[in-house]
Every structure is written in structure tokens, then in C-alpha cells.
Amino acid sequence: MPVDLRPVARALLSVSDKTGLVEFARALDAQGVELVSTGGTRKALADAGLAVKDIADLTHFPEMMDGRLKTLHPKVHGGLLAIRENPEHEAAMLAHDIRPIDLLVVNLYPFEATLAKGAPFEECVENIDIGGPAMIRAASKNHNDVAVVVDPEDYAAVAAELAANKGATTLATRKRLAQKAFARTAAYDAAISNWLAGELREEAPAWRAIGGKLALPMRYGENPHQAAGFYITGDKRPGVATARQLQGKQLSYNNMNDTDAAFECVAEFDPARTAAVAIIKHANPCGVAEGATLEEAYVKALRCDPVSAFGGIVALNRRLDAAAARKIVEVFTEVIIAPDADEEAIALVAARKNLRLLLTGGAPDPRAPGLTFRSVAGGFLAQSRDNAVVDDMALGVVTKRAPTERELADLKFAFRVAKHVKSNAIVYARDGATVGIGAGQMSRVDSSRIAAHKAGEAAKAAGLAESLAIGSVVASDAFFPFPDGLLAAAEAGATAVIQPGGSVNDKDVIAAADEAGLAMVVTGVRHFRH
Template sequence: MPRDLRRVTRALISVSDKTGLIEFARALSQRNIELISTGGTRKAIADAGIPVRDVADVTGFPEMMDGRVKTLHPKVHGGLLAIRENPEHEAAMLAHGIAPIDLLIVNLYPFEATVAKNASYDDCIENIDIGGPAMIRGAAKNHNDVAVVVDVADYALVLDTLAKQDGATDLELRKRLAQKAYARTAAYDAAISNWFAAEIGEDTPDYRAIGGVLAEKMRYGENPHQSAGFYRTPEKRFGVSTARQLQGKTLSYNNVNDTDAAFECVAEFDPARTAAVAIIKHANPCGVAEGASLREAYEKALRCDPVSAFGGIVALNRKLDAEAAREIVKIFTEVIIAPEADDEAIALIAAKKNLRLLVTGGLPDPRAKSLTLRTVSGGLLVQGRDNAVVDDMELRVVTKRTPTPGELVDLKFAFRICKHVKSNAIVYVKDGATVGIGAGQMSRVDSSRIAAWKAAEAAKAAGLSASFAKGSVVASDAFFPFADGLLAAAEAGATAVIQPGGSMRDDEVIKAADEAGLAMVMTGHRHFRH
């Protein structure tokens, strides 16, 4: 037999997820591989009429302490860690009656799933696996001799290799399985440590572990020369990670990024209160609106910037209906994402074979606590998600003029959208729809001017002479450092302003607002999004 092949004569199986277990165990047994197993796994195999030994027969000790101690024994770990053809290891095995274990099949207690069900603290603790990770790491370390399987998706690969290699595994397979094994235990420990940090209220633990499961290997990243993959984390948040793709091409890296931005933005609007639509391009809103129906909201959102909307992402906060679908498919759209879609809407969109349609099952909670991450050279920046919602803020009127009720509604709308626009962000809103957006400029006054220009261009596209900014309100994601940005908004025709406040020159800005006849409110909350 070639030196890199290792014949499998003995396998230990201990799995929480029993998908495909019986078929896999039967195939191994048919190759005269001795099976050893534990607890419920052993019972399931035995009930299927497949020969299997209880691990207690191997160790000479029964399972104890509610199953916490069963595989933590030298006859298990010695069988996994012993280096074959090492005389000292062989002598130790012979002296202590340790037989080799050539194949380990383990998937872990369902800790992540238990946490996702909002289980009690004690239930979560009991679903932390100890023996499983210990065996996995031991077998993976000794991958020169032992194959370790942690994913039911690899059962077929192992059986195929055994068939091709006359009952043996090859080193290439064992290395691949070992890499996955260490990644699985790392992701598992990350889930546990992050849960613990949240339980004790520790926002910045000394060690921060991040783990994910590959959802899709992508053709490339932001650009064709960059590799990319999409990974799901244990966090249960409705969005792209929970979505079913009903049709269309595979999502690209940029599609996922932009679609996430769109859905997070539209989730700011309670579907029980209003229908809302967000159109996103390059992770920035180019139009957001609410209305009595999704169609009305879409038409208002599209009017804000019909040029940028071409090839964009459309997110909806309610079930997609046929009326809205008919409007959306009139221009080229990359992705539509919604909590649900009705059959007629699905049929209409099916005519556009390249248009991706995603249904998520729900909306993400904008108030929920979670983490966001960004890489820097040699490190990670980790912060809490911006979960501040304008409805929860105490708005302070700082000008002589108080906003009218209508202005106040639009001011809150505008500040919701500012939260999702790249800084420096300026957003004009009128009648429950964005009419001009300035994003990502180095100067706030430049963002003000761009947003005003966008509002004028959108009006021209609609065949109107007066800019959409006339009679609008304006929001800024951070304070105005000088009065110039505010005055640019006034010149464009805005009548009221919402901003965080907190500048050294707040008094100067307030005075300029009073002189221009603007109403202005301060939120005390900044919404930077770099």
C-alpha cells in the first residue's frame, strides 16, 4: 500500500445531527470496519441492525454525569493520537490495551441552534460540547494517520475515497478534513465565547473570536482579481443570510453587500404602519419612500434618482405583490429582496431570468444589538451595530420656529435614511420620499450641494421646472461644523432641518437657521457610516 494511504479498520461515531447517519454507518460496516459509538448515536445504529460497540465497552467505564464524561479516556484519545509505525507509541498501545481508531465522525452538540431558540442559560451551558472538540482536535492533529469528519456533507466524499482506495484514506483527503475540523471547532468556540461575552455584558473582551460557515464560494470579490466567499455567522438576523433565492443568477460579492444595505435601510419602516421601498446603488440609497402601497412607495422612491436606480437593488418591507412587481421590472434591476412574495409577483419576475428575487422570512430589527466588523491591517475593528432609532430620540427644537406637524414627520423620515447613507450624508425629503441625497463627500457643504443638484435633476427628469428640494426638509448625519452646509440647504429650498448637534459653532448655525426662517431640531445622536 502507498505510504500516504491508511486503511480504515475502526471508526468512532458520535453525532448530534443524525442526517445520513444510518446509510453512512451501514456502508462503513459493509467494509468490515468496526464501529464504536456513544449514547443516542449507538442506539440509532443498533436499532438499524448494524453491528456497533458501545464506547463504554472499549473504555471500561460507563457514561456518567449526565453524559458529560464518556469519551474522555486514554483508550479513546490514545487510539486517535497514536502515531502509527512509531515504536514507542506502538509499545504504549500494546501495554495498555489501546486499539487504533482510524476514522472519527463527530458533529457537535447544537450550541448555536440552542442559543438561536432563546433557550435558558442552563440549557445553553449543557449544549456546550467538551468531548467532541477534544476528539476532533486530537484526530486532526494526527491527520497523518486518522481521518476526521465533522460535516455530514463529507460522508459521500469519504465513502467515495474508501471505494477508490480499497478501504483506505489518502493524505490529501485527511489534510482537507483536518483543516475543516479545526475551522469547525474554532467557529464553535467563537459562538460560545461571544455568547458568554453578551451574557456578562462584556463589549470588548480581551480575545474576540469570529466564526462563520461558508454559504457560497463566489466567483470573485469587489473586483475580478479578488477572491471572495460569503459566510453565515451564528447571529440570527433576517436578511441575505436567511434568504431563499427564488430565481436569477448567483449573487455576486457586490450584490450581497448592496442587498444587505438595502434591506437594513427599508427595515427602518414598520410594515404595520406603512409600505416602504428602498432603492440602493453601491451600498447607498438613491431613493427611499413610503406610501399606501408598495407600488406607490416604489414610484416615489424611483422619482428621486431614476438614473442611478438603473441596475440597482430594490428592497421592500412587505410581501411583494404583483402591482409592485409590474413597476419594478420596467427597468433593469439586479436584485429584489422582500420578506415574502406572492405567486403572481413571482410569476411576473420569472420573465426576467437574470433578475434575482430573494425572500427572507422577515425583517431585521433595527433596534437589536449585534456586532459589525471591519478589517484593518493586522487587526479588526469591532463595534455594536448602530441601533439608534429616531422614534426613540428626544428631539429638541433649537430655533425660533417650530417644525409643522408635516415637517416633523418628514424630518424623522430623513433622519432614518441618513443612518444608511455614507458620511458625510445629506438627505432631502418631501411628502414621505427622498428627493435628493448627497453621500460620501469629504466636505459636508459639498454633500449639501450634491443633494440639492440631485433634487433639481430629478425634477427636470419628471418634467418640472422647480427643484424637488423646494419645500423639503433636510437631514444631516452629523453636526454642521459651519453654517455653510445649512445655508446651501436653505438656498435649495429646504424649510426645516434635523441634525445631531454638538458642534462648537452650534450657536452660529442656529442663528443662521433663524435668519433663513428655518425650523431646526437636534437629536443628540450621530449616524456616521464610513
């Protein structure tokens, strides 16, 4: 039968991260807890003047094999697993001189950090903890009797509970700590198994695990009746997970999702080549542009759809400067995300107290490999990240007319953006800026017509007499199954088209392009985004 209060007479401490260790150990010592430790942890405690026994004093067995073998011993695991008040367990402990361990304090070898810094294979292997997870699981299983602490953030709460209960822990705390401990070892093993799958180039291993640490509890998810939290996996890809929030209220679930979409989109543009800005609404670009400066790029991006940009996310591929910040804050914006920012720009944004400013320290590499996940009923889908970049594609001209140099530059620009627009996606672009975007329609021809309509509305908003689509180019994320979507683009005023090709009706589509005087190139690469 579960017992609420369990006194802590002996604690085993073995930690890699020594943050707060000495202070916590002093709190245990003040409660009369006997301290037992290993290696570097024992030295840190002894150097702080604490009385601490070596693990070998329990096991009567030396540490060996470069520290690989020190806690994998019956006197350790027996002390953790023994059920108190169980006559058979008590008899076994007495017969084999096994002393109970009431509190386990362990955090693991820094495998995730070692992997993140790009360490060689052998170093990663040496940072796979074996004894730590084994002890954690043993103590967690026996949480009716044993408390297990795997996170320095819990030291203060456990110390306070011991002080409040005359050196005892409560069952509620032990259960909470056990849940966290099992989750920690699960996330740890997930990181290791996914790393090994990558090393073996296994695209679909028989078992796939996902693990993460709560970085931000959220008030709700996509809608107020949904619970949510933001978890980090240890992946160092620059973005919302690595960002430093300088100001503004807490990000919401939708803010997180949209900001990630915005930064991934703008990362398609090499900052050494051009300044670029992406404005995102509901995870879709409503304006993307490049320019000589961020200010110029922002003005061009905003022109595409100034109505949808209201309350949107703005992502930049370069350090935010004052000129760009001054323009951005003229429009109500939820989030600005950039690799960095000037002090003057930070001050300008600070005048809008609810506007969040995120600085990531870098931009994600659009060519980098990685995994993306999506839940489905009963499981999840995992796939490699879409890291195809138009600059690496062998573009083929399939029409009688080849695109001009200007058209080709705009075609590449439009295809970069189309990669980040929900399918079916149609993107009109001119002079390094989107002028009309059609997203997420069931029919490609509808996306084309919506994009053309947006281009006309953008022209009206800018006080222009003719649609911005006139003289533009158009990108399609997938092939045109019939000529109708292509012809809709031609009717809107587009002069050149980029698309993957591969339809059984390619000949009809090419013939329609030739008849309309369009230049068309194919990429051979599709960018579906659902």
C-alpha cells in the same frame, strides 16, 4: 514521514446531527470497518441492524454525569493521537491495551441552534460540547494517521474514497478534513465566547473570535482579481443570510453587500405603519419612500434618482404584491429583496430570468443589538450595531421657529434614511420620500450641494419646472461644523433641518438657521457610516 494511504479498521461515531448517519455507517461496514459508538448514535446504528460496539467496550468505563463523561478517556484519545510506526507510541498502546481509531465521525451538540431559538442560559450551557471538540482536535492533529469527519456533507466523498482505495483514506483527504475540523471547532468556540461576552455585557472582551461556515463560494470579490466567499455565522437576523432565492443567477459579492444595505435601510420603516421601498446603488440609497402601498412607495423612491436606480437593488418592507412587481420590472434591477411575495408577483418577476428574487421570511429589527466587523491591517474592528432609532430620540427644537407637523414627519423620515447613507450624508425629503441624497463626500457642504443638484435633476426627469428640494426638509448624519452646509440647504429650498448638534459652532449654525427662517431640531445622536 507522512504516509499517503491509511487503512480504516476502526471508526468511532458520535454525532448530534444524524443526517445520513446510517447510510455512511453501512458503507463503512461494507469495507469491514469495526464500528464503535456512544449513546443515541449507537442506538440509531443498532436499530438499523448494524453491528456496533459501545464506547464502554473500549474504555471499560461507564458513561456518567448525564453523558458529560463518556469519551474523555485515555483509550479514546490514545487511539486517536498515537503515531503509527512510532515505537514508543506502539509500546504505550500495547502496555495499556489502547487500540487505534482510524476514523472519527463527530458533529457537535447544537449550541448555535440552541442559542438561535432563544433558549435559557442553562440550556445553552448544556449544549456546549466538550468531548466532541477534544476528540476532533486530537484526530485532526494526528491527520497523518487518522481521518476526521465533522460534516455529513463529507460522508459520500469519504465513502467513495474508501471504496476506491480498498478501505483506505488518502493523505490529501485527511489534511482537507483536518482543516475543516479545526475550523469547525474554532467557529463553535467563537459562538460560545461571543455569547458569554454578551451575557456578561462585555463590550470589548480581551479576546474576540469570529467564525463562519461557507454558504456560497463566489466567482470573485469586489473586483475580478479578488477571491471571495459568503460565510454565515448562525445569526438569524433576517436578510441575505436567511433569504430563499427563488430565481435569477448567483449573487455576486457586490450584490450581497448592496442587498444587505438595502434591506437594513428599509427595515427602519415599520410595515404595520407604512409600506416602504429602498433603492440602493453601491451600498448607498438612491431613493427611499413610504406610501399607502408598495407601488406608491416605489414610484416615489424611483423619482428621487431614476438614473442611479438602473441596475440597483430594490428592498421592500412588506410582502411583494403584483402591482409593485409590475412597476419594478419596468426598470433593469439586479435584486429584489422582501419578506415574502404573492404568487402573481413571483410570476411577474420570473419573466426577467436574470433578476434575483430573495424572500427572507421577515425583516430585521432596527433596534436589535448585535455586532459589526471591519478588517484593518493586522486585525479587525468590532462594534455594536447602530440600533439607534429616531422615534426613540428626544428631539429638541433649537430655532425660533418649530417645525410644522408635516415638516416633523419628514424630518424623522429623512433622519431614518441618513443613518444608511455613507458619511458625510445629507438627505433632502418631502412627503415621505427622498428628493435628493448627497453621500460620502469629504466636505458636508459638498454633500449638501450634491443632494441639491440631484433634486434638481430629479425634477427635470419628472418634467417639473422647479427643484424637488423646494419645500423639502434636510437631514444631516452629523453636526454642521459651520453654517455653510446649512445655508446651502436653505438656498436649495429646504425649510427645516434635523441634525445631531454638538458642534462648538452650534450657536452660529442656529443663528444662521433663524436668519434663513428654518426650523431646526437636534437629536443628540450621530449616524456616521463609513
